[in-house]
Amino acid sequence: MFDFVHKNKRLVQFxxxxxxxxxxxxxxxxxxxxxxxxxxxxxVGGQGVTPQEFENALRAQQDQMRRVLGxxxxxxxFDNPEVRxxxxxxxxxxxxxxxxxxxxxxxxPDAQLRKTILEVPDFQDGGKFSEARYDxxxxxxGFTRLSYESRxxxxxxxxxxxxxxxxxxxxxAAQAALYQKLTEQAREIQVATLEPAAFIAQAKVDDAxxxxxxxxxxxxYRAPEQVKIEYLQLNQAAFQSxxxxxxxxxxxxxxxxxxxxxxxxxRRASHILLSVDKDEKGQPKAxxxxxxxxxxxALTKQAAxxxxxxxxxxxxxxxxxxxxxxxxxxxxxxxxxxxKPFEEAVFAMKAGEVxxxxxxxxxxxxxxxxxxxxxxxxxxxxxxxxxEGEIKQQKASKLFAENAEKFQNRVYEQGDSYTKxxxxxxxxxxxxxxxxxxxxxxIAAGNQKFVQTVFAPANVAAKKNSEAIDLGxxxxxxxxxxxxxxxxxxxxxxVKAQIAxxxxxxxxxxxxxxxxxxxxxxxxxxxDAGLTFxxxxxxxxxxxxxxxxxxxAKQIFAADLAKGGAVVGGSNDAGxxxxxxxxxxxxxxxxxxxxLKALSQRLASQVGGDLSTAYLGALKDRIKVExxxxxxxxxxxxxAKPEKAGDQK
Numbered sequence: 001m002f003d004f005v006h007k008n009k010r011l012v013q014f015x016x017x018x019x020x021x022x023x024x025x026x027x028x029x030x031x032x033x034x035x036x037x038x039x040x041x042x043x044v045g046g047q048g049v050t051p052q053e054f055e056n057a058l059r060a061q062q063d064q065m066r067r068v069l070g071x072x073x074x075x076x077x078f079d080n081p082e083v084r085x086x087x088x089x090x091x092x093x094x095x096x097x098x099x100x101x102x103x104x105x106x107x108x109p110d111a112q113l114r115k116t117i118l119e120v121p122d123f124q125d126g127g128k129f130s131e132a133r134y135d136x137x138x139x140x141x142g143f144t145r146l147s148y149e150s151r152x153x154x155x156x157x158x159x160x161x162x163x164x165x166x167x168x169x170x171x172x173a174a175q176a177a178l179y180q181k182l183t184e185q186a187r188e189i190q191v192a193t194l195e196p197a198a199f200i201a202q203a204k205v206d207d208a209x210x211x212x213x214x215x216x217x218x219x220x221y222r223a224p225e226q227v228k229i230e231y232l233q234l235n236q237a238a239f240q241s242x243x244x245x246x247x248x249x250x251x252x253x254x255x256x257x258x259x260x261x262x263x264x265x266x267r268r269a270s271h272i273l274l275s276v277d278k279d280e281k282g283q284p285k286a287x288x289x290x291x292x293x294x295x296x297x298a299l300t301k302q303a304a305x306x307x308x309x310x311x312x313x314x315x316x317x318x319x320x321x322x323x324x325x326x327x328x329x330x331x332x333x334x335x336x337x338x339x340k341p342f343e344e345a346v347f348a349m350k351a352g353e354v355x356x357x358x359x360x361x362x363x364x365x366x367x368x369x370x371x372x373x374x375x376x377x378x379x380x381x382x383x384x385x386x387x388e389g390e391i392k393q394q395k396a397s398k399l400f401a402e403n404a405e406k407f408q409n410r411v412y413e414q415g416d417s418y419t420k421x422x423x424x425x426x427x428x429x430x431x432x433x434x435x436x437x438x439x440x441x442x443i444a445a446g447n448q449k450f451v452q453t454v455f456a457p458a459n460v461a462a463k464k465n466s467e468a469i470d471l472g473x474x475x476x477x478x479x480x481x482x483x484x485x486x487x488x489x490x491x492x493x494x495v496k497a498q499i500a501x502x503x504x505x506x507x508x509x510x511x512x513x514x515x516x517x518x519x520x521x522x523x524x525x526x527x528d529a530g531l532t533f534x535x536x537x538x539x540x541x542x543x544x545x546x547x548x549x550x551x552x553a554k555q556i557f558a559a560d561l562a563k564g565g566a567v568v569g570g571s572n573d574a575g576x577x578x579x580x581x582x583x584x585x586x587x588x589x590x591x592x593x594x595x596l597k598a599l600s601q602r603l604a605s606q607v608g609g610d611l612s613t614a615y616l617g618a619l620k621d622r623i624k625v626e627x628x629x630x631x632x633x634x635x636x637x638x639x640a641k642p643e644k645a646g647d648q649k
Contacts, residue, residue: 076438108156203507236474240396270328296357516577
């Protein structure tokens with residue numbers, strides 16, 4: 001389908017991003033603009049960023065990574081001060097734009113807000129907006145309608161400001177051509193690699209060297225604190241698996257929601273688009289418009305002869321890149337998805353009819369109506385599975401709500417055991433082996449509060465049931481520490497082999513680098529270095545090759561090839577040494593007009609990104625921003641480097 005004639009596509013995409021970006025669902029705290037306090041992790045224009053707001057943003061980032069990586073996700077990747085600081089910087093940048101938006105009195109009208117919400121696919125059921133789905137998704141992410149819509153209105157208000165920064169830049173054809181030369185010019189090279197493994201036998205280490213390495217930094221070999229826990233979890237999913245739905249319930253729900261299952265009429269069409277040259281003001285040139293209209297009239301007569309002829313002409317003549325290759329096919333679409341003149345023509349045609357030229361803002365269209373899919377109501381059998389799942393979910397949600405308070409009270413009242421409560425609610429008491437902080441966090445889907453609760457000195461000492469902790473998504477968890485092992489430096493004998501291996505690998509890497517550098521000198525002098533080089537291959541600046549890192553690539557592109565070739569070398573990311581013969585420069589092919597246009601857009605986008613970064617930097621100079629790095633770093637250090645034995649009070 002020709003995307004550029006779809007209305008409001010960018011706005012819908014923006015809202016979709018809002019639902020998955022790490023700073024979208026940051027929690028209700030972010031809507032209450034508090035005066036900065038000592039506990040805040042940052043302040044922007046005197047307004048505090050609370051620890052809870054930061055933790056919610058961090059959790060949202062974790063959730064996004066979990067969706068992307070699946071089972072490969074490791075919560076420990078967030079036990080890193082740099083990562084945590086990046087998340088905080090994102091929250092601060094967002095707050096900066098909000099402050100500017102307020103100063104400029106930017107706002108989003110109610111109509112824009114409602115239209116945006118109605119068009120979000122995640123809020124729809126069967127292609128139509130669903131109030132129930134909307135509320136369910138908001139609840140699952142810790143929002144009320146008021147808090148979410150307040151946030152969305154603020155983000156929509158900021159959008160014009162962001163567009164000014166990122167979407168109004170341009171670059172000339174000459175700049176685009178130079179950009180292509182810089183990014184696509186290549187070098188033809190041959191590569192030989194010296195692996196550290198080949199030097200392991202030469203890398204000798206003795207006990208004295210190993211012990212000295214250990215004594216230099218014993219804390220490097222500290223074992224993290226660990227716990228054994230037993231825990232009880234209450235979640236909606238457990239109730240959903242046992243919920244049942246009767247035939248009468250299904251029928252009643254179907255009849256109540258019958259309008260949701262009515263599919264509007266859709267039509268499938270093909271088109272040939274002829275565009276019109278425009279003047280400096282963006283208006284169609286009169287002479288060009290008349291000529292294109294005449295061409296379109298002639299093509300309409302040819303295209304009407306057969307479907308095959310229409311498809312052939314679309315491939316040859318259409319200026320719509322999205323559909324031309326498919327013979328002009330746009331697929332099925334309903335009302336409201338195309339520009340008005342195009343839509344009015346299509347929905348007035350009969351199947352098989354060819355009509356044109358139809359004028360729109362994009363030029364002149366020649367249209368063939370391929371097929372009509374009339375309005376229909378999906379029968380109960382067709383939506384049975386969907387309805388049954390939704391009713392079960394509703395019942396499960398109700399059962400969860402009914403039992404949540406009981407769970408919260410009983411884990412406290414029956415503080416020494418989960419046995420009675422587990423039997424009453426038909427839950428399983430789960431017991432673990434030794435776990436680190438990262439492993440405890442994984443149990444609770446990345447919830448930081450759960451980790452803090454489990455490792456809290458009071459809970460470690462008391463060995464009582466913890467409070468019920470809300471994990472979101474209708475899930476509660478409580479844990480009891482069964483055993484605890486404080487952080488401690490591992491004995492030398494336990495890590496001796498590990499240190500020996502590390503030292504041997506380090507020495508082998510140094511030997512490989514020394515040998516590689518010597519071979520580069522020998523080759524440059526025209527001598528045989530005894531290396532076997534691979535086949536010639538092309539290296540592009542933006543497409544690294546195995547064993548050729550950025551630093552080595554920089555050497556390759558800087559090499560003087562005046563004498564017909566050069567030899568360079570450097571350490572690679574695998575710990576070895578790479579020797580490279582640089583054979584020749586490979587110039588890129590001359591760009592087509594379409595590619596030149598794409599390059600120009602890409603360059604403009606990069607300039608826009610740089611401008612946005614610079615603008616945010618300038619805002620930080622104008623609007624007082626205090627980022628308490630220590631608060632974030634200390635928190636990360638606390639999670640990643642558990643307290644030493646004896647540090648707990």
